[in-house]
Amino acid sequence: MLCAAALLTAASGSFAQTDDPAATRKSAVSLLNRIHEAAQQQNYEGTFVYQRGATVQSSRITHVATRGDGEYESLESLDGAPRKMLRHDDDMFTFVPERHLLVVEHRQNRDSFPALLAASGDQVLSVYEPKLLGSDRVAGLDSQVLELDPKDSYRFAYKLWADAKTGLLLRAQTLDPDGQVLEQLSFSQVRIGGPVDKTPIANGIRSTSGWTIVRPPVQAVDMEAQGWQLTPNIAGFRKIRELRRPMASSQPGQPPIPVDQAVFSDGLATISVFVEPVEKNTRKEGAGNSGATHVLVKRRGDFWITLLGEVPQATLQQFASAIEYKPSK
DSSP states (O other): OHHHHHHHHHHHHTTBOOSOHHHHHHHHHHHHHHHHHHHHHSOEEEEEEEEETTEEEEEEEEEEEOSSSOEEEEEEEOSSSOOEEEEETTEEEEEEGGGTEEEEEEOOOOOSTTOOOSSOHHHHTTTEEEEEEEEEEETTEEEEEEEEEESSSSSOEEEEEEETTTOOEEEEEEEOTTSOEEEEEEEEEEEESSOOOOHHHHHHHHOOTTSEEEOOOOEEOOTTTTTEEEOOOSTTOEEEEEEEEEEOOSSTTOOOEEEEEEEEESSSOEEEEEEEEOOSSOOOOEEEEETTEEEEEEEETTEEEEEEESSOHHHHHHHHHTEEEOOOO
C-alpha cells in the first residue's frame, strides 16, 4: 500500500506546478497544442454537459478522423427541442425536425468543445499565465489539469482538464475574478480511440429527401473598405474573420438588412462586433450578460453596433471606444 501511494503521488506530481517558469510554460504550450490536435485527430464518442447558472444542456457527440476522407462528426442535443448537426470537414448540415428544415452552411469556427484554440499555445500564453495543477479524473479517465489566469482584467480565467493519454479536452471551466465558475462544459461519459464507423454520419448527410434545404448566404466582407476602423486596443485580440449575413427586416415586405460581423480572438475568448443599419424599431442602447457572455449595444449615427463576447463588460466597453466610422468619399 505504501508503494502504491508513492506511485500515485509521483504520477500526480508529474504535471504539477514547478518553480521554473520556462518549464511550466513549455509544458502548458505542449498541452494546449495537444488539446487542439486531439479534437481533430482522435476518434471519440460520448455525452457532454453544458452548465451556466440554472441552465443545463446535454449533447451527444461522435467524431471520426479518417486517414483519407477528412473528419466526420455528429452532434445531437439531448435536452429541449431536437437538433442534430452532421459535419464532413467544414460542411455542416443542421437538421431541425419540428420545422422539417435542413440548414446547410460552411463552418466558420473550429474552437467548439472539445476543440479549444483559435491560436497557437504560444500566442495564448502571451496574455494568460499558466498554472499546472497536477492530475485528476473526469468521466473515469485520468486527466492533466491546467489553469490559465489572465495577465490583465480584460478576460476571464480558464481551467482545463485534458485526457492524460491523448490530450482530448474532457472539461473546461470559465472562472470569474473570484474563482467562481461562470460556465462549464464537461464529458459525463466518453470513449476515446478505437474504430468508429463514419457510415451513419455519411448516410445522414446524403439523406436530404423531404427536407426543406436552406443555405444562408454568407460572404466575406472588408469592413475597413466600408469605412469602419476596428482596431482593438486590448492586448492579444486579433481579427480572425469578417462576414456579411442578411437579416430579415422588421418591416413587412422590406428586403433583408445586411449585417456585418468582425470576430476577434485571443485564442480562448472571442469578441464579435456586429454592424447593421438603423431601422424603425424599438431597440435601445444597453448592456447585459448571461454567464460568461456579455453584450453591449451602442448607436453610432445611422448604425447599431452590437458587441458580444465571453469577456467582462469592461472589455466590450474598451473595444467599443476604439471603433470609428469614416464614410468613404
